[in-house]
Amino acid sequence: MKEAGYKFDAIVIGAGPAGSSAAYTLAKKGFKVLVVERGRAPGSKNMFGGRVYADPIREVFPDLDKSAPIHRWVTKERISLVSGGKMTSIEFEGGERVSFTTYLTELSSWMAKKVEEAGGIVLTEITVDNLVMENGRVRGIKVGNEEVLADVVIDAEGINRLLLERAGLVPKLSPSYTGLGVKEVIKLSKEDVERNFGLGDGEGMAWLFMGDVTGGLPGGAFLYTNKDSISLGMVVMLSSAVERVKEHISRYVERLRLHPLLEKYFRNGRIMEYSAHLVPEYVWPTIPHRLYGDGFLVVGDAAGLLLNLGYNFRGVDFASYSGYLAAQAVEKAHSMGDMSAKNLSIYQELLERSFILKQLRSFKDAPKMRENERLYGLYPYLVNEVADKLFHARYETPKLMDAFKDAKKGKIGWFTLIKDLYEVSRSI
Ligand SMILES: Cc1cc2nc3c(=O)[nH]c(=O)nc-3n(C[C@H](O)[C@H](O)[C@H](O)COP(=O)(O)OP(=O)(O)OC[C@H]3O[C@@H](n4cnc5c(N)ncnc54)[C@H](O)[C@@H]3O)c2cc1C
Structure with a gap:
């Protein structure tokens, strides 16, 4: 960490998809960028279900198809309604390949590597404790007793957004606007994944469940096929989980894995990983009115930019694209002379014109x-x-x-x- 006195053009908090996309876009254009990530490796503290929509990310990282850690392109979609020992499913195959499965840890590390290749600095295992504020303007970040300054700070800290809350820039997130995601990764051989799910080489499946598989909690379950593993989990409303769950939430995923209609898909499987994470659910009211201010921008989950419709889940691509738009806004503000809220407000306009806010507005009643x-x-x-x-x-x-x-x-x-x-x- 550089001593106070050194000033970056931009500091990005968090090396998730939003932060790295912003940093990569800026670094490519010659801005001096620092990314600070509290995890041991980029993405090590993140969690997601398993499927990413490619088009928006390809616009940010044009060599996505060539070098990103893509496990399988989703060629088969299945939605199942489950009650007791019965399950009715609809399945869709064909059409273009627009989404892929991956591990978020791998994808985030790949994005962070791109930042470094473009000339940005990515520091891991450093937690930003506070924003440096001066007369309502964000001037930099504080880590322990040290301050590092920048013309603009891009907050990509994810859903917890503690820094923004502490600085009084966003209200506290309510449990009724938040989901709880839990997931197991089950190791299978590549051959078993393809045999069990009827897939060819490189083909993948996204399988979503509604019904009593979530133990009566409002929400849904998911299964994604990776190269040689399965991501299996569920997202439930945090408020109902807090009220009703009387045992460890991991038991819910375990019951899903052992469900009589499903356990045959995981035979010979070995649990590699268990994780739990919050997810913005009731998105529209949680989006701060302004995602910019004097010297700062908010991107990705921290800004509540995520769409969960049940049959598709758009978090990573929304996060990545919002980071890309934030970088464009910084470039524009730079050309106008400073990083004032007035100049950075172009970010809000770019979001309004992009698919992100159009989609969130048009589906604003879905969580209700x-x-x-x-x-x-x-x-x-x-x-x-x-x-x-x-x-x-x-x-x-x-x-x-x-x-x-x-x-x-x-x-x-x-x-x-x-x-x-x-x-x-x-x-x-
Ligand atoms: C259960 C579940 C299933 C999901 N399924 C999908 C899916 O299938 N497809 C999809 O597209 N999306 C999915 N999502 C959503 C997706 O994971 C997020 O939308 C996406 O990761 C948001 O990216 P981000 O960069 O904004 O935040 P994050 O990925 O959360 O990254 C934020 C980063 O900031 C770091 N950080 C936080 N605070 C600090 C600090 N003070 N100092 C330094 N670093 C800090 C964190 O360690 C983290 O690396 C799912 C989410 C959950 C919880």
């Missing part, structure tokens, strides 16, 4: 809809009961509507059903 507990209990049950009646005919096959009426009898009225359908169709 996910609070409806019928989605996790009653509806998977109804779908499975109807499927059971239609597919497992003994003598007579019922008509679809009769099977449905029979399944729903005494469980839900038409009015509530239509209202739920209407809300789902409006929000996702």
Whole structure:
């Protein structure tokens, strides 16, 4: 760590996808950039499910396809509704390959290496304790007793955003706006991954689950196939987990792995890793009104820029692209003479014009809809009961509507059903 007195053009807090994308874009343009990461290696403190959407990241890192740690391109999507010992699934194959599976630790390390190749400095195992503030302007970072100054600080500290909270720049995150993610990585041979999931060489699967696999907690479970392992886990609302979970949350993932309909996929598997992490859930109200100020910008999860629709999860690409836009804003502000809030406000405009804020605005009701507990209990049950009646005919096959009426009898009225359908169709 350099002594106070040395000044960088930009300091980036956190070597996750958001921070490294901002730093890489700036370093490539000749800015003196310092990235400070508290983990032992970039990404070692991060966690995610397993799938990344490629296009936005390719715009930031054009040689993504050539050198990034891509495990498998997702060629098979499956969504399953689970209730008790029954599961109804829809599956999609074909179309273009737009997302890939990876480990976030590997992807973050690859991005940080690109920062260094472009001339930026990445320091690990250093925790930023505070922002250096002067008359409401961010001047740098504080690590222990040392201060390091910069024209602009890009906060990419992830969802916990303690530094921003401490500096009074964002409100405290409420549990009702936050999800809890838990995940196991299960080691299998490459051949077992391909055989068990019906995949060819380099092909991958994204499998999402709704129903009682989350033990009745609002949320969903996921499975992604890596090169020679499986990422299996779930994201549940933190507020309901705090109220209802009476045992270690890892037991929930263990039960998912041992589910009678699923355990055959992991036979011969060995648990390599267990992790848990918070995730922004109810995103729209948690996004600070302003993601910029005098001498600072906020990117990625720290800014609440993440979209979880259940059938897709866009965190890494949103984070990376927001870092890229922040770097463009810094470049513009630099050409205008200083890093004042006025000049940096171009970042907000760039976000507004990009897919990021358009998508978040258009899906702003999706998290609210996910609070409806019928989605996790009653509806998977109804779908499975109807499927059971239609597919497992003994003598007579019922008509679809009769099977449905029979399944729903005494469980839900038409009015509530239509209202739920209407809300789902409006929000996702
Ligand atoms: C369970 C779960 C499943 C997910 N699944 C997916 C998925 O399948 N696909 C997807 O695209 N997204 C997924 N996400 C979201 C995705 O992981 C995040 O959106 C993404 O990692 C955000 O990147 P970031 O750079 O903003 O933050 P992070 O990746 O969290 O990086 C922040 C970095 O800042 C560092 N840091 C924090 N504080 C300090 C400090 N004071 N000093 C120094 N360093 C600091 C941290 O160590 C960390 O490395 C998932 C998240 C969870 C929790």
